[in-house]
Amino acid sequence: MAAGEIIYLDNNATTQLDPAVVEEMLPFLTKYYGNPSSGYGFAAEARRAVDLARERLAALLGCEPSEIVFTSGGTESNNAVINSALQLEPRAKHVVTSAVEHSAVLRPCQDLTKRGCKVTILGVDRDGNVDLGKLEAAILPETALVSVMWANNETGVLFPVEKIAEICREKGVLFHTDAVQATGKIPMHLRDTAINFLSLSAHKVHGPKGVGALYVNRRTRFRPLLAGGAQENGRRGGTENVASIVGLGKAAERAAEYLSEGKAHVRSMRDRFEKAVLETVSGGAVNGAGAARIPNTSSFSFEGIESPAALLLLDRHRICCSAGSACRTGSQEASHVLRAMDPSGDGARRSLRFSFGRFNTDAQVDRAIEVVPKVIEKLRQISAPACGSAVSPVATAL
Numbered sequence: 001m002a003a004g005e006i007i008y009l010d011n012n013a014t015t016q017l018d019p020a021v022v023e024e025m026l027p028f029l030t031k032y033y034g035n036p037s038s039g040y041g042f043a044a045e046a047r048r049a050v051d052l053a054r055e056r057l058a059a060l061l062g063c064e065p066s067e068i069v070f071t072s073g074g075t076e077s078n079n080a081v082i083n084s085a086l087q088l089e090p091r092a093k094h095v096v097t098s099a100v101e102h103s104a105v106l107r108p109c110q111d112l113t114k115r116g117c118k119v120t121i122l123g124v125d126r127d128g129n130v131d132l133g134k135l136e137a138a139i140l141p142e143t144a145l146v147s148v149m150w151a152n153n154e155t156g157v158l159f160p161v162e163k164i165a166e167i168c169r170e171k172g173v174l175f176h177t178d179a180v181q182a183t184g185k186i187p188m189h190l191r192d193t194a195i196n197f198l199s200l201s202a203h204k205v206h207g208p209k210g211v212g213a214l215y216v217n218r219r220t221r222f223r224p225l226l227a228g229g230a231q232e233n234g235r236r237g238g239t240e241n242v243a244s245i246v247g248l249g250k251a252a253e254r255a256a257e258y259l260s261e262g263k264a265h266v267r268s269m270r271d272r273f274e275k276a277v278l279e280t281v282s283g284g285a286v287n288g289a290g291a292a293r294i295p296n297t298s299s300f301s302f303e304g305i306e307s308p309a310a311l312l313l314l315d316r317h318r319i320c321c322s323a324g325s326a327c328r329t330g331s332q333e334a335s336h337v338l339r340a341m342d343p344s345g346d347g348a349r350r351s352l353r354f355s356f357g358r359f360n361t362d363a364q365v366d367r368a369i370e371v372v373p374k375v376i377e378k379l380r381q382i383s384a385p386a387c388g389s390a391v392s393p394v395a396t397a398l
């Protein structure tokens with residue numbers, strides 16, 4: 001690898017656009033600018049492209065194309081489900097979710113409490129697992145929706161959402177899963193599940209930012225969040241973001257190919273990195289090590305470091321990763337996910353998340369295996385400052 005090359009190990013934050021995705025998008029940014037809703041032949045080009053994207057995404061998810069609603073991303077999809085469930089369910093006074101959800105589920109749920117709706121937030125154990133008995137017990141006669149993510153963005157821990165969906169169906173309660181981090185990383189066959197709603201986002205699977213989708217099971221009632229034109233079969237108003245939808249479709253096709261060919265390069269890079277780091281660095285532990293995880297994510301806690309200082313040093317080595325913590329840009333709070341897994345410990349403030357993707361190379365992994373232990377050692381020597389403290393001795397040590 002070239003000197004000074006960036007080593008991007010933050011694929012759970014966003015991913016590189018696949019060049020094949022860009023290539024498919026370009027004609028819809030230049031030549032085929034027609035509105036898919038227009039009647040003339042020229043616009044049919046755009047309409048056909050949106051239809052093809054819908055088919056490709058449905059193939060990845062194992063559902064019907066008619067069950068896909070294109071949105072502006074994971075955040076909109078999550079908000080749309082919560083909004084719909086509460087509007088359509090007459091008994092809707094209660095929602096169940098987990099403590100480790102993305103803010104795009106937790107925040108809209110918190111807002112519900114201001115509208116007189118009760119929210120039960122299920123805790124997790126040390127490995128990040130939810131207790132299915134507790135989940136079942138949390139469902140009340142007035143419960144409108146259970147929303148539990150498929151894979152956690154910080155730890156990669158997988159929840160048994162198919163089982164949870166079964167429990168919800170038996171209880172007659174709608175089930176939604178935020179599958180932004182699971183889509184394209186594990187096989188899915190939604191038609192064999194009791195999942196009512198699923199959210200996904202293109203930019204986490206080598207597609208463009210600002211586009212995503214919501215799966216709405218064909219037997220499940222849904223009310224649009226964005227009222228307007230009759231686009232998306234009346235389920236989402238607004239002229240289709242054609243080029244981005246085309247990009248999402250191509251990204252879905254590529255992800256499906258990667259999955260169906262049984263390729264495991266991402267998993268092997270992650271596993272090799274994780275093993276090497278654990279072997280060379282003392283006092284390191286993998287968060288969620290005892291749980292089932294998606295194949296691309298490694299979340300560590302290291303004794304004797306502070307995440308912000310580690311990120312600063314790693315950035316100097318051109319390694320992009322994250323704290324698995326909100327201890328960045330303005331916020332001083334450590335990760336709510338890691339705190340939920342270990343409420344009494346301080347692991348959340350000592351954590352680093354490395355997330356791999358198809359465009360990483362073995363040479364990059366080698367380099368990360370070389371640099372990360374050195375950075376941890378250096379931080380321990382200079383005894384890092386507290387999370388969020390103003391003056392950093394690390395900055396001078398750099």
Ligand SMILES: *Cc1c(COP(=O)(O)O)cnc(C)c1O
Nearest residue numbers: 073074075102104153180181201
């Ligand atoms: C990134 C992410 C989202 C938000 O998706 P956007 O398309 O960026 O709005 C939601 N949930 C999870 C788990 C994510 O990782």
